[in-house]
Amino acid sequence: MKQFISFVIKEARHILRDKRTMLILFGMPTVMMLIFGFAITTDVKNVRLVAVTSQMDHETQAACDRLAASEYFTLTAKVPTPREAELLIRSQKADLAVVFGKNFASKHTGIQFIVDGADPNMAQQWTNYAMGVISNMQGSLVNTKMLYNPQMKSAYNFVPAIMGMLLMLICAMMTSISIVREKEKGTMEILLVSPVRPLMIIVAKAVPYLVLAFVILVVILLMSRYVLMVPLAGSIFWIAAVSTLYILLALSLGLLISNIAKSQLVALLASAMLLLMPIVMLSGMMFPVESMPTILQWVSAIIPPRYYIEAMRKLMIMGVGIGDVMREVGILLGMTVVLLTVALKKFNTRLE
Numbered sequence: 001m002k003q004f005i006s007f008v009i010k011e012a013r014h015i016l017r018d019k020r021t022m023l024i025l026f027g028m029p030t031v032m033m034l035i036f037g038f039a040i041t042t043d044v045k046n047v048r049l050v051a052v053t054s055q056m057d058h059e060t061q062a063a064c065d066r067l068a069a070s071e072y073f074t075l076t077a078k079v080p081t082p083r084e085a086e087l088l089i090r091s092q093k094a095d096l097a098v099v100f101g102k103n104f105a106s107k108h109t110g111i112q113f114i115v116d117g118a119d120p121n122m123a124q125q126w127t128n129y130a131m132g133v134i135s136n137m138q139g140s141l142v143n144t145k146m147l148y149n150p151q152m153k154s155a156y157n158f159v160p161a162i163m164g165m166l167l168m169l170i171c172a173m174m175t176s177i178s179i180v181r182e183k184e185k186g187t188m189e190i191l192l193v194s195p196v197r198p199l200m201i202i203v204a205k206a207v208p209y210l211v212l213a214f215v216i217l218v219v220i221l222l223m224s225r226y227v228l229m230v231p232l233a234g235s236i237f238w239i240a241a242v243s244t245l246y247i248l249l250a251l252s253l254g255l256l257i258s259n260i261a262k263s264q265l266v267a268l269l270a271s272a273m274l275l276l277m278p279i280v281m282l283s284g285m286m287f288p289v290e291s292m293p294t295i296l297q298w299v300s301a302i303i304p305p306r307y308y309i310e311a312m313r314k315l316m317i318m319g320v321g322i323g324d325v326m327r328e329v330g331i332l333l334g335m336t337v338v339l340l341t342v343a344l345k346k347f348n349t350r351l352e
Contacts, residue, residue, distance in 0.1 A: 007204035011178070015208055021174065029166050029216050030223070036158040037228040044122075044129045049073040050085045052099040052114075060100045063134050067098065072129045082114060089116050096126045098134075148233075148317050159224040160312035161285035164305035166220065167213060167243070168250045168279060173271040174209050175254025180267045206251050213247045214240075224316075233319030241322075242315065242329060246308045249336040253304075256343035279305045307331045 015021055051064045056078075068075035076094055079085050085097035099112040113130065117123045149156045179202070217240070224230040232239070254271065261267035280286055282300040289300050300306050311328040314320045322329070 004200050004204055007201060008207045011205050012208040012211075015212070025170060025174070025212055025216065026219070028170065029162075029220055032162055032166060033159075033220060033223045033228070036162050037155050037223075044072045044125050047073050047096055047126050047129075048076045048094045049130070050076060050088050050094045050097040051078045052080070052082050052085045052097055053078060054080065054100070054102055060104055063098075063100065063104070067130065067133055070129075070133050072133070082112070085114055089114060096130060098130060153230075155224070155228040155230050156317050157313070158285075159220070159228060159230045160316055161283070161305075161309050163217070163220050163243070163312055164246070164283065164309040165276075165279050165285060166216065167247055167308075168253075168305050169271070169275060170216065171209055171213050171247055171250030172254040172257060172275060173268065174212075175206055175251050176257035176261060176267040176271050177264050178205055178209070179255070179258035180261050180264050184263060202255060206255070209251065209254075210247060213250075214244075217243050217247075230316070232316055234315035235321070238322045238325075239312070239315050242308070242311050242325065242332070245329065245332050245336060246304070249304055249332055249339060252336055252339035252343055256339055256346065259343060259346045278303050282306070284309055304332060304335050 015025075049067055051067070053060050053064070064075065064078070067073050073096075077088065079088070082097070082099050085094070085099070088094040089097060095116050097114040099114065101111065104111065111131075111134065113127050115123045115127055221232065221239075225232055257267055257270050261270055278299075282289075282292070282296060283303050283305040284300070285305070289297055289306065292300065307328040311325040311332075314325050314328075315322075
């Protein structure tokens with residue numbers, strides 16, 4: 001046991017001495033949280049709005065005032081015809097136009113939206129927000145109640161996704177590079193002939209990254225709660241428990257990559273490039289899995305972050321219990337067992 005602890009301390013000191021590694025471990029989570037929390041956002045704010053009113057009655061004026069008073073829209077002009085509103089949008093002086101029909105005051109119907117559709121996703125959001133503001137007027141249409149995210153902040157969606165991406169990339173990438181570095185320097189053979197069993201050596205090299213992953217998880221949760229103001233509605237214990245399972249999965253994947261890669265560059269490319277694109281595009285981080293083509297939905301089924309992100313959104317944002325994420329936990333557990341078994345078997349084969 002003393003030899004095992006000495007190996008853990010040796011690896012921890014090596015990590016702490018490497019400034020580049022420390023920068024990746026703690027700089028990347030901080031920067032990514034700030035970028036996705038503040039810069040890359042789908043929140044609707046300051047949309048330039050034009051109101052088209054054929055007649056300005058009390059109800060139409062109230063609707064215009066309500067739109068102008070919201071934090072989402074800036075009322076830039078009122079024009080009498082849809083043609084003038086369209087010209088303002090085409091000349092990039094407005095983003096959205098609301099056309100109030102003659103029957104709006106009496107029947108609260110006859111609303112048309114003219115929108116800049118260059119970005120279809122944002123155009124749909126602008127329309128939905130405008131309809132929501134108008135719909136919430138007393139006696140008009142339907143009152144909308146938004147559960148879990150009443151302010152519709154994009155950070156609520158991004159924070160669990162960033163956790164899944166960062167923990168996978170950092171754990172897999174750092175573990176694979178650490179072991180491959182020993183092979184490149186020729187010190188792996190020296191370690192393997194030491195009195196400590198080879199498996200214990202691998203575990204000893206993974207333990208510091210396991211501890212650092214927990215530190216990174218705490219940093220992300222603190223930033224999400226006190227910087228991005230994302231609530232932690234669920235149990236902290238179950239969030240930590242599911243995250244522990246996910247970290248073990250990432251470390252197992254890093255071990256598998258280290259057995260395949262011949263150099264640190266290959267390990268870096270395999271763990272960063274091959275993991276980054278599927279995580280961002282196919283895990284549900286940026287785009288709903290249900291909206292993808294069927295073939296890509298099948299591919300996303302083997303992406304581990306997909307299930308961790310789903311579990312974290314339920315635990316953190318919705319505040320559900322562990323029973324409601326057992327499907328995701330079961331899949332992550334199965335993937336961990338498979339990856340760890342394959343990685344250890346391949347490592348033992350290499351030793352033989």
